[in-house]
Amino acid sequence: MYQEYTITVFSENHIGLLNRITLNFTRRKLNIDSLTVSESAIKGIYKFTIVVYCSKQTIINLVKQIEKQIDVIRAFYLTPDEILHQEIAMYKIATSALLETNEIEGIIRQFNARILEMTKGYTVIEKTGHKAETQELFEKLQPYGVLQFVRSGRVAITRLKKELLSNYLRKLENKQSVLV
């Protein structure tokens, strides 16, 4: 059964590592639904959040292969109920559209969105939320003319009481070196 999984990868900051990670998707012809990369709370350690639709067997093997990469510290997968996640979306509309009616203002309030910048020509609205929410706002705004629309990849945080990465790292560093 196919379902949505969020993969979290912690890694060293090495050039080419993104390639090494995505290769595992390419060879299985898996489409990456969303991908974000940024430095984690620990300096020098990077966090990848990858969303993918696949079967359970695939995700298990996939995550093992990712974790096997030398510079990957840890990789795991989570189901939607195990995470809190957000995406950010930005919408550019013509300021004239906003001024002609007060409906847009109502939509912004209703969606808890906010205005980031307003010029004579255009207005940029920002909304964070799940894909369905940002999509819905897009559809609501569309009749008034959306000049540009972007959505970020997912950022996610676990609901699970997992071992903290910093503790895990300490454990790794204190581990006796094992030769061969």
Add this chain to the structure above:
Amino acid sequence: METLTKEKTEVQKDKSIRVTGSEALLMALIAEEAKIIFGYPGGAIMPVYDKLMDYELQHKLKHILTRHEQGAIHAAQGFARVSGKTGVCFATSGPGAANLITGIADAFLDSTPVVCFTGQVYSHLLGSDAFQETDIVGISMPVTKWNFQVRRADEIPEAVAKAFYIAKSGRPGPVLIDLTKDAMLNELDFSYKKVDKIRSYIPVPETKQYEFEKAVELINSAKKPLALVGQGVILAGAEKELEEFVDKTGIPVASTLLGLSALPSEHPLFTGMLGMHGNVAPNVKTNEADLLIALGMRFDDRVTGKVDTYAPNAKKIHFEIDKAEVNKIINVDVAVLGNIKQTLPLITNLVNENCHEVWSNSFIPYKDEEKRRVINKELYPYNGKISMGEVIRNINETLNGEAVLVTDVGQHQMIASRYFNFKNKRSLVSSGGLGTMGFGLPAAVGAKFGAPDKNIVLVSGDGGFQMTLQELGTIAHNKLPVKMIVLNNNYLGMVRQWQELFFDERYASTSITSPDFVVLASAYGIKGEHVHSHNELVEAMQRLWNCDEPYLLEVHVAKKGNVFPMVPAGAPVDRMVFGDEK
């Protein structure tokens, strides 16, 4: 890259000396005891070769010039496989580096420790489509365990140290280091420290105590256990530990292609090879067994046949060093992670002595049937042409197992693996996972350097031999006493066999003309002779072994011989075809 240099700057300056990047590379190789390099020079790697000349004159390093970069990497693989050391090869940028890829992919699938160094254009030219520039780091990424581009001379010592550590530790594999020309030419303060730990890399996973206990319980209670040996046993150097386990438990043993020679062929509990062209008894018994003990093997599809019907009655224990292999193809009941050289003796200590006589004896009828329907005909053909099996029997009778068998890929490979008498450990060098035609001849070159005191016999086919026959030049140049046997059937035999069995005998592009291999060898100054008949074979084999130089036999074998028995692709392993069915 970034962290590399960060750690690098902290080395003690007082112990260091000022050298160029090229010299640092060679000094690092000496520190890693990598004395033999297989390679091919070219523009971007010239600074390294220039320095190498000095080191060769001082007998500190030895460079073997192959005739193609693919030859260099296969030779490094052959070297690594027989010696247990890490193979090293050099190539230049662009085409030189790209020519290594097949061998790197082969080493990746067969877990062979090799470290490749490739030249690269000056760092300021990177990304500019400079002459002989290719993104070898990008190209090799899917087939290397690790790779790295060195752009600064002072990155070299640690990059090399990491490369050797990663290639050899845990589940071994190929590593590629790409060096820009300026990194070779610039100077650095050289000091060398071997790497024995990388934070993000756990080469040997922890073994869980309860897995031990479960494994022991399953082994003690099994009535029909079968041990499946893979190359993991050989890579761990656990041949002795395997024998002790088997002798105590009395469990019959079967081997994958690459696991051959972990246990001598003549061991009373050895039941043969698994898989598509394996032996009947272990394949049939896989599906009767109530316990499979997988020792350093990965349930390749050539071994399992149809996965859904594989070993339906068996509990499974998987001894494995690579966590990602567990439950990949076959779900197992117990996974004993760790280095098998350490884990297996612990199990041996805890399990009960046993002999499984009835179970072991139940293999015999299948063995006899295979003998009657296939083996006897293959080894002792009574009509006209020489068979491939007959040639292998002759090698066995002449040498009594005192040789390392190197094969190419195809029918001859399966026949040689089936019938060769494996007596000593590490006595098979063959391309398993990737099935690389052209592997044999250069691998034999490397094997001779890796085991100079052993007899190295290459068994190749007329197709595969022609893929890398330029390495005859390397053999001739180094006067390497490699014994080459080309089994010529004028066909790409394995593909032709499949065409006969599964494609209505439509022999598309499998009939192949070859040069006269004996004349070809003589053009390189290598002795050889043709063998057409059974009688000639015996005598030619004597001359082959009595000669202390390289020697080539071109054996003209039956044109349409087939390898049987076989598990047709996608069929259950206990449905073997003998080839005599009507």
